[in-house]
Amino acid sequence: MFRHHPQPLVSAPAETAVLSLLLAEGPLSRVELARRTGLSSTAVTKAARPLIDDGYLYELPPERTAPGAGRPVNPLAVAPDREYFIGLKITSGQVFGAVCDLRAGIRATAARPLDDCTPEVAVGLAAELVDELLDTEPEFRARTRHLGVAVNGDVDRDSGRVRHSGLLDWRDVPLAELLTASTGLAVTVENDVRALTVAEHWFGEGIGTEYFALVTIGAGVGSALVVNGHLLRGAYGVAGEVGHFCVDPTGPRCRCGARGCVEAIASTGAILAAVRQVTTKPHLTFDEVADMARDGHPAAREAFARAGHAIGVGISALVNLVGPERVVVSGEGVDAYDLFSRHIQDAYADHAFGAASRCPLSLRPLPWEKWARGAAAVAIQALFPQYAATTTIGAG
Template sequence: MCPKHVRPLVTAPAGTSVLALLLAESPLSRVELARRTGLSSTAVTKAARPLIDDGYLHELPPERTAPGAGRPVNPLAVTVDREFFVGIKISADALFGVVCDLRAGMRVTAGRRLGEDRGPEAVCGLLCELVEELLGADRAFRERTRRLGIAVSGDVDRRAGRVRYSVLPGWRDVPLAGMAAAATGLSVTVENDVKALTAAEHWFGEGIGTEYFALVTIGAGIGSGLVVDGRLIAGAHGVAGEMGHVSIDPAGPRCHCGQIGCVEAIASSDAILASVRGATGRTDLDFDLAVELARDGNPAAVEAFARAGRAIGKGIAILVNLIGPERVVVTGEGLETYDLLGAHIQDSYAAHCFKAAANCPLTLRPLPWEEWARGAAVLGIQALLP
């Protein structure tokens, strides 16, 4: 298949501002759009016209106004089914896929278990099958889908479309965007999974309306994504905001990244399990049994979770001290053990925040794997803008 090379839908700053705001908060009147973007009403109308003509926006029936208040206003809204977007989340043992509309509404979901071969070629083959299944769910999906977003853990070079390092599938320097584009015929964006989830939460979730926002994931890994001045931050080398690999204990365990005492080396599910096994001498334990021990009051298991909670809280405090977000969302499969971690996270967070920074609330938000795939689809939606 020949991949589709898709240009941004809008290129002018005015069009970008209007479309971005409507994607997040549609419908809005032209007056409100002008107020929120700082544009004149004339500029808003001019920016919206080609998007209306191309079917991406439409006018709603006029709203009633008070007598003498002037002409009724026609709010502008996004035409959500004008274009669709596929999102795929690559996890350690499965692929999760969704088709989303223009405002990130999930229309259909599907998945694939990974086989024994976790190499890039094998995974890309399954990914292509999953995309075909998703697009085959509705004729409109196949006709109106041009973009595919892929989310994967680790060090991802979004501009180059390469996975530089991912511990879960065990990949190094994989040109995933090119491989997936050739296999599916779609325009492909590849991003770190936590950054993709952060983008979705900022545009369509808990972060709507914030200029400074952070998301932290706890579980098999410890990840984070940052929004500064309204933009997702990747940094000069694409790894900005890697809270999980902040070293907080020089006497701590070695992390898979090579450093000593990273938050992830102390607080990931595997790290907690290793700590419980080492303290109890029970090498037969799996994570679920370690959780049971902690809930039954086993001192070694309780302390392993407490230590993990303190590490997470300290890591979040470092993030908050550095960028000052308005809100931090905490999510990930680790929320299932928040009864063992939560008090320690909150106490450590409060202890290490600098003064007023502690006013930033931590919001718990359980998100299933399909939401991570939705985050990947949001990468395609964001590609509408330069």
């Protein structure tokens, strides 16, 4: 049954500001925290005190200061082992899991094959994997309250439901409710690309940015945006979906039902289908198609060129609309990035408007455990009141 999510760790705005900054960029002195948050030094000290008392923060030894500069300062740092978080990434063939500390450092990983993608089987396997991870180290079980889960598709984070996942063939699955019943943990469910974006914004390439975007290339083409320091969801929870921008109205049919979406042209499946059709070789694999392109096969090279152009146009649309400081390109498809990188860059340069074209695109290969880390980062967010959903299933 539905129960309220456990109370967030912090409730006052000052505590939220101090802890979130230390998570991403600590250790920092109280003076620097005051400068960065806009709080007074007294407010910083007051906000930090309960977090120190609860073991989430601690003081480092005094830093030496220049002669005449005043007494030494004790920087504040996060105690990463104070609490642990489980992150799961559920795909159509496997469930990947990670135990992460308070700063999203990966402490243990595990994976299980998923031969049957029905929600009941996936939830049972996920619960077994959680148990395996919690038993990896003696302290994990006692210090873990939160589980984050990342899945493909349209996810309602507030209710913990997967409204639709094309890759998993799920519709209206109450995933948080099912996993809380089987694990006893407080569960937060998020779209996988958004979860990965949270991890990169808080703990990776996006640290310190107010405007940030991540685009993934693989079985699907996904993206997520950070605007004013917050993940952008939009009124219906699907904002920033570059994979479903139309770049060719006469193009192939997308699994969403529309024609000419970026994903319908640039996903690994779309590239593979295009080459299979031209060569009349229905059993080609994606790796074989990539090798053909590297060897100069015209149809394979054309498929990657068209995919790269579609991705570049899609990214330029994101950049023109939102103006991020940085765009990270990732996903399993980046293994073939050499085949369409030039086409992405050329299309991006042609379509990005004015000064927006100065936004750099950076390639960041992220293995599956990093996607599980993204799910754990979403669970870490549940410590903060603005992210703790009021209707997400909780353990207490």
